Amino acid sequence: MITIGITDHLEGPTDRPSAAIFDEVAELARLADRLGARFAWFTEHHAHAHAGHLPTPLLFALHLAGQTRSIRLGTAIICLNLHHPLDVAEQVAVADVLTGGRTAFGFGSGSTPEESRLFGADLTDDPTRQARFTEALQVIRAAWSGDWSEVSPRFFDVPPHRALPVPAVDLPDRCWVAVNSEGSARIAGRLRFNMMFSHLRTPEQYRQYSAAYREAGGAGLIAANRPVFVGPDDRTAFDLAEPALRTIWRRFRQEGKIPAGTPEPTDPSELCGHPINFLVGGPETVARRLLELHAQSPYDVANVEVRWAGLSHEQTLDSLRRLMEDVGPMLERPAPSP
Incomplete structure (x- = not known):
């Protein structure tokens, strides 16, 4: 059975009040909680990197703990190379105690170069970055357990x-x-954590990473990530989602994720391809696509991103309702062959 989690980067224009964005995402998380989503994760960004308004996702998760009942709240992710791991360990421990254990925290090694410079962090040397990240995770585990032997x-x-x-x-x-x-x-x-993927990666990359994870001793949960918009049917879904698809496609081309000279597709379905990997359609189509992804690279949690520039708040809420009420039950079916 595939469970559903949501991730939000709390994105918005610089001139939009952060409070308005926080309120929208809080309503989204409350609805996800009522509809039975398993996780709600929030992302760390500084100085409006990736249009993000939230530099402290742990605070936002803790804020929502009092507004929700059962959904696990956390971070996807805290950028450990921007922080001292002991400080992170202590803050996460406090949040976990205050929420009665209703948490799920994600940690990552990277951030944008612009964010790294804000903190005086040099992440250009990949082996050093990964070694520092490994030690940070070890410090966090030791702080929680009291065992510093590793x-x-x-x-x-x-x-x-x-x-x-x-x-x-x-x-x-x-x-x-x-x-x-x-x-x-x-x-x-090796450090026995669960593993979550980015939506920028292909099923083949998911398979490679999963194999490396299992070979290193990983036995935890795996969360695949995809942007998702669920409409009442395929045609209506694409009509509603097209402004968001074109916005993100142009943004990816501007950021270099899509080559600069690439002409913009006229067919909105072609905007959904790699590296955007956006799943758009009616409930049956979205469920089939999530199950096809599972068949290509098995995962436990469909970690979806439903809120995108170009979609209204009400459209996002409607998409989430359809995802939980209509798509969710279909994810209990056996996955189709790849």
């Missing part, structure tokens, strides 16, 4: 101690590592 200080000379508060013993089992390479997949597997 930490060999190179980047963080933290004296062994018992940090407070002490979170629930299963907190590491509810934590995730964002994986965009075989190297990060091995880190997630």
